[in-house]
Amino acid sequence: MSAAERPYVLGTGADELARLGQQHRLWSDAAVRAWRRAGIAPTHRVLDVGCGPGFAAFDLAQLVPHGAVVGVDESPGFVAHTHTQAQLRGLPNLQAVVGDVHDLAPALRGQAPFDLAYARWVLCFVRDPEAVVAGVAAQLRPGGALVVHDYFNYGAMTMAPRRRSHDLAVAATIRSWRERGGDPDVMARVPAFCAAHGLEVEHLQVHVRAARGTDAMFAWLDTWWRTFAPKLVAMGLLAQADCDELFGDLAEIQRDPTRFVQCPSVYELVARRR
């Protein structure tokens, strides 16, 4: 099986859906700040690139009550969840479409140009992130903005004090993404993709967060490992004994307030179409 044919590495099951909801809750403050920095307005048309089960899209739809949000994701289950929740939450201006973000045109046929596009934790999983950036740029009106949150220097995620089990799990994670065509350092390349496809980068920053066991942010890492480490074991990239050791080390952080985790570095970029 080639990298392009392998199923999406994180999966789209109920555990991953719940994890994405929790992750959004913990990162929604940064998301809203970035959208406002990009100039989101109530009439805007917003494209959510790789929208997953819609957690960012629900917030976006509330911020553009006189505009529209269109989410695109390859997972029919996530798209169906977005639709159902949009109805339950009273968000008629939100629609989601099944599609491949490498080729947005079929999914967005008949759509007017967008004022804003958001791509969070998607470029790191796709085989050709430059094609995605180029396709998104083509969907933006001149003056429209692309906001990205994604990873660079993923290997810097660590427990403090360092733990063997955690270092092994981070290395296995990087391998699992790369073997499926992803790139956990993708943000190193995104500014150049923007420059090559008519987008001017006007803002770049990094969010580096540290979490002790008592911090709400610790749930991000704890849930991440509890959902993904068993998948690494199933992929043959992490030994069961090392997974068990990792869970023990996570429990130790919760017991010991002198320990902490350095979370993965989330880069934020705002680029505007010339």
Ligand SMILES: C[S@@+](CC[C@H](N)C(=O)[O-])C[C@H]1O[C@@H](n2cnc3c(N)ncnc32)[C@H](O)[C@@H]1O
């Ligand atoms: C980590 S999730 C992030 C979801 C959402 N952007 C968020 O921040 O909550 C990555 C999403 O990208 C989607 N995805 C991965 N490759 C894709 C592709 N080639 N085309 C469309 N969606 C893709 C997955 O189905 C998944 O929903």
